[in-house]
Amino acid sequence: MMRRHLGGGGGGGSPAKGPAAANARRRLGLRACRLLLSTGLVVTFATSVALLAWHERAVAVRGSTEGFVPFFDRSDATGSSAPDRGRAEGWPPSLAVYAEPISSTDVWYDDPSSGESRPKAPLPARRARGSDLTRHGYPRLDYSSAEATSNVCDRVPSLLPMDEFGSVVRDPYLPWIHDLFVSHDGTRVNVIAQNRRRCHKGKHHQEDLRFWEGQVSLLQPVAVKRANATDDDGTGSVRYRLSTHEAADADGIETRFICRFKSLDYAKQSTTYEGETLSTYPFNYEFVNWRKKKRTMMEDGKEQSSFWLSQLMFDCPIPARLQSTSLDLLLDVVPLRTPARRNERDGHFFHEGHGGPMTFDASKMWGNDHVFPKVEDSGRWENLPVCRLRKPSAAAEAAAAAMQEGSLQSGGDSGVAFAKKPHRLVACTWTSALHQRRGNERRISDGKARLREWIAFNLQVGFDHVFVFDNTGANATIFRLKDEVDPDFGDNGTSRGDPFRIRDDLSSVTDLFPKDRVTRIDWPATICNNNRPAHDDPGERSSQYAAEAACRTRYGPYTDWMASMDPDEYFVPMKNYTSWKQILDKVDKDEGRKVLKFRSTRARPLLSTLVPTYDEGAKECTHKMAKTHNQCLAKSDNRTYLETYNCEYIRSPKPDRFERAMKQFYRPDFVLSHFVHYSTVTVRAWLDTALLVSSNLD
Numbered sequence: 003m004m005r006r007h008l009g010g011g012g013g014g015g016s017p018a019k020g021p022a023a024a025n026a027r028r029r030l031g032l033r034a035c036r037l038l039l040s041t042g043l044v045v046t047f048a049t050s051v052a053l054l055a056w057h058e059r060a061v062a063v064r065g066s067t068e069g070f071v072p073f074f075d076r077s078d079a080t081g082s083s084a085p086d087r088g089r090a091e092g093w094p095p096s097l098a099v100y101a102e103p104i105s106s107t108d109v110w111y112d113d114p115s116s117g118e119s120r121p122k123a124p125l126p127a128r129r130a131r132g133s134d135l136t137r138h139g140y141p142r143l144d145y146s147s148a149e150a151t152s153n154v155c156d157r158v159p160s161l162l163p164m165d166e167f168g169s170v171v172r173d174p175y176l177p178w179i180h181d182l183f184v185s186h187d188g189t190r191v192n193v194i195a196q197n198r199r200r201c202h203k204g205k206h207h208q209e210d211l212r213f214w215e216g217q218v219s220l221l222q223p224v225a226v227k228r229a230n231a232t233d234d235d236g237t238g239s240v241r242y243r244l245s246t247h248e249a250a251d252a253d254g255i256e257t258r259f260i261c262r263f264k265s266l267d268y269a270k271q272s273t274t275y276e277g278e279t280l281s282t283y284p285f286n287y288e289f290v291n292w293r294k295k296k297r298t299m300m301e302d303g304k305e306q307s308s309f310w311l312s313q314l315m316f317d318c319p320i321p322a323r324l325q326s327t328s329l330d331l332l333l334d335v336v337p338l339r340t341p342a343r344r345n346e347r348d349g350h351f352f353h354e355g356h357g358g359p360m361t362f363d364a365s366k367m368w369g370n371d372h373v374f375p376k377v378e379d380s381g382r383w384e385n386l387p388v389c390r391l392r393k394p395s396a397a398a399e400a401a402a403a404a405m406q407e408g409s410l411q412s413g414g415d416s417g418v419a420f421a422k423k424p425h426r427l428v429a430c431t432w433t434s435a436l437h438q439r440r441g442n443e444r445r446i447s448d449g450k451a452r453l454r455e456w457i458a459f460n461l462q463v464g465f466d467h468v469f470v471f472d473n474t475g476a477n478a479t480i481f482r483l484k485d486e487v488d489p490d491f492g493d494n495g496t497s498r499g500d501p502f503r504i505r506d507d508l509s510s511v512t513d514l515f516p517k518d519r520v521t522r523i524d525w526p527a528t529i530c531n532n533n534r535p536a537h538d539d540p541g542e543r544s545s546q547y548a549a550e551a552a553c554r555t556r557y558g559p560y561t562d563w564m565a566s567m568d569p570d571e572y573f574v575p576m577k578n579y580t581s582w583k584q585i586l587d588k589v590d591k592d593e594g595r596k597v598l599k600f601r602s603t604r605a606r607p608l609l610s611t612l613v614p615t616y617d618e619g620a621k622e623c624t625h626k627m628a629k630t631h632n633q634c635l636a637k638s639d640n641r642t643y644l645e646t647y648n649c650e651y652i653r654s655p656k657p658d659r660f661e662r663a664m665k666q667f668y669r670p671d672f673v674l675s676h677f678v679h680y681s682t683v684t685v686r687a688w689l690d691t692a693l694l695v696s697s698n699l700d
Contacts, residue, residue, distance in 0.1 A: 008570040009645040071299035093271040094146035100135040101173035104383035121341040124369025130379045155389035164527040174216030180548035184390045194552045196312040196544045201530035204539045219342035221287040223256035244368040247353040261318030275613035279319040297346045306540045310682040313551040330387035394424040419439040425466040425561035430547045434473040455567040465580035471549040474507040475526025558670025596672040602657035606649040613638045
C-alpha cells in the first residue's frame with residue numbers, strides 16, 4: 003500500500019490585500035487634518051479628545067497594522083454586502099459582533115505599552131461599558147422566519163464574517179469563529195475557531211504578536227464561581243468571578259466562555275432568554291502543551307511548531323431542557339477575559355486531576371473578588387445560529403444496522419464485521435476550482451478536473467464518503483482584490499448586474515456523484531498567510547486548518563476511520579488488496595492501531611503520456627521556440643492524472659527525510675486534533691496522568 007502525491011499542489015488561496023480605496027480615504031483624512039492645522043484653527047480640549055477617539059475607531063474599522071482590508075463579498079439576500087454597524091437590536095435579530103477597545107485591559111498593567119509588562123496582582127477588574135463597544139452587524143444572517151433561519155443553517159461557514167476578523171473586527175479576546183453546529187448527540191454546540199495570533203510572525207510583525215496575545219488566553223482555561231443567582235436587569239443572566247479550582251462551581255473548573263441561549267418566536271417577533279452555560283474544551287490545551295515539553299504557549303519570533311495551538315475548539319453545553327426542543331435557538335459567546343499566561347513566568351493552571359505542575363497561584367494573581375462585567379458591557383459574538391447537522395443517509399444507517407446484526411460485512415476477506423458507525427472510512431479535502439501555490443508562485447487552474455477523478459478513484463477503493471470543503475469563494479475574493487478577471491468568477495460586470503459572481507464553483511463536480519457519497523461544504527474563508535514555511539513571516543493556512551478541524555468534528559462521530567488529504571494525493575491499495583476496507587479490517591483485527599502513517603514523495607509524469615502544448619503568451623512555449631528548444635509538454639486529455647503522474651522515482655520504503663510530509667488514516671474517536679500531516683492531540687496525549695498509568699496507555 004502506498005500514498006502517491008501527484009504534481010500541482012492542493013487547494014487554497016493566497017492572502018488578500020486591502021483595496022486601494024480604503025488607503026486613499028485614510029490619506030484623504032490625514033490631508034484634511036493637516037489643512038485644518040495649517041489654517042490655524044483652534045479647537046477646545048474636549049473637541050480634541052473627541053477627534054482622537056473618532057480617529058482611533060476609524061483606524062480600527064478601516065484597516066489593520068497588517069495592511070489587510072478585505073472586500074465585503076458575502077452578500078445578504080438583498081444584495082447588501084457591508085456590515086451594519088448602526089442598527090440596534092430589534093426584530094428581526096441578526097448576527098452581531100461587539101468589539102471591546104484594547105484600552106479596556108489597560109488597567110491590568112502598570113505599563114500597558116510594554117509587551118513584557120507583567121499583570122498586576124491581584125488582577126483589577128477591567129473597565130468595560132456597553133457604550134464603549136463597537137457593534138458590527140451582519141444582516142445576511144437573517145432570522146426573520148423559520149424559512150430564513152433554515153436557509154442560514156444550510157450555509158453557516160459561508161455567512162460568518164471570517165475575513166473581517168483582524169481587519170474590521172479588531173478585538174484580540176474574541177474567538178475567530180469559522181464554524182459552529184450542534185454535536186452529533188445534541189448535547190452541545192461545537193465551535194471551531196482559529197488562533198489569529200499565528201497569522202503573522204517574525205521581526206516585522208512584533209506589534210501584531212503583542213496585539214493578539216489575547217488569542218493565546220482563549221486556549222487557557224480559567225476557573226469561575228457564580229457571584230450571584232441572577233442579575234438585576236431582568237434578563238436572568240448571571241455574574242461570575244475568578245476562582246481557584248477548589249472554590250469554583252462544578253461546571254466552572256475549566257472554562258473560558260459564557261454561552262447564552264435565546265429562542266426565536268416568529269409569531270410574536272421576539273427573542274426570549276433561555277439561560278446560559280459555561281463552555282468546555284475537548285481537551286486541556288495548556289496541559290497538552292506541558293506534556294509536549296513546551297516551555298510556553300506564547301510562541302514568539304518565527305516559532306510556529308506548536309501546531310496544536312493553531313485550532314481553537316470549544317463547546318457550549320445546551321441546557322438539558324432545550325436539547326430536544328423544536329424551538330429555533332440563537333447563541334451569544336462571551337469570553338471571560340484575563341491576560342494570557344506566559345507559563346515560563348506565570349506557571350501552569352491545572353486542576354489536581356491532571357497530575358501536572360499546578361504552579362499558577364490563582365488566589366494571588368486574580369484575588370478573591372474579581373467579578374467580570376455584565377454581558378451587555380462585554381465584547382462578544384451575539385446571535386450565532388444553533389444549527390443541527392444532517393446525519394448520514396438512511397442507506398448508510400441501514401447498512402450499519404445490518405452489520406450490527408452480523409448480516410453484512412464491511413468488505414474484504416477477513417470476515418470481520420465492524421458495525422459501530424454508519425461509515426467505515428471517509429475522506430476530507432479542502433480545495434478550490436483554482437488557487438495559488440504557497441508563495442503565490444503560480445496559479446493552479448485544473449482543480450475541477452483533478453477533483454472529479456480523485457473522488458471517483460477514492461469511492462472505488464473503499465471510501466464510503468467524501469467531504470469537500472470548497473474554498474473557491476476565497477479565491478474569487480482574492481482575484482477581485484487584484485482587479486483580475488477570471489472566467490470562473492464572472493466578468494467585469496458589463497453583461498450582468500452581479501459583477502464577479504461565482505458561477506462555477508466545485509458544485510459542478512460534486513453534483514456528478516450521489517449525495518449519499520459526496521458532500522460539498524461552501525467554505526469561502528481566505529487563508530491569512532500563504533508564505534512558505536521558511537519565509538521571514540511563515541505561512542498559516544488558517545482556512546485549511548479550520549476546515550480540517552470542522553470535518554473531523556462534524557463527521558468524525560459517524561465513521562471508524564478518516565483521512566484528510568488534497569486532490570493530488572492518492573492512497574493506493576497494494577499487493578493483493580483492492581480496497582482500503584480490507585486493509586482496515588486486518589489492522590483492526592490483528593494490530594489494533596489507531597493511526598496509519600504514510601510517507602510520500604511527489605510523483606513525476608511519464609514522458610510517454612505527455613503531449614505537446616503551445617502558449618503564445620509564454621515565450622518558452624510558443625510555436626517558434628518549440629522549433630529550436632525543448633518542446634513544452636502537458637497532460638493529455640485522454641489520460642487520467644494517476645496514470646500520467648506514475649513515475650515513482652523514489653522507491654519505498656521512503657527515506658526518513660520524507661517523514662515530515664506524511665499523511666495519515668486515523669480513528670477520529672482517538673485523534674482529538676489533527677493538523678494536515680500530524681495527529682497533534684490524541685486520547686493518550688491529554689488524559690489525566692493517573693488515568694494513563696492505570697490504563698497502560700502511556
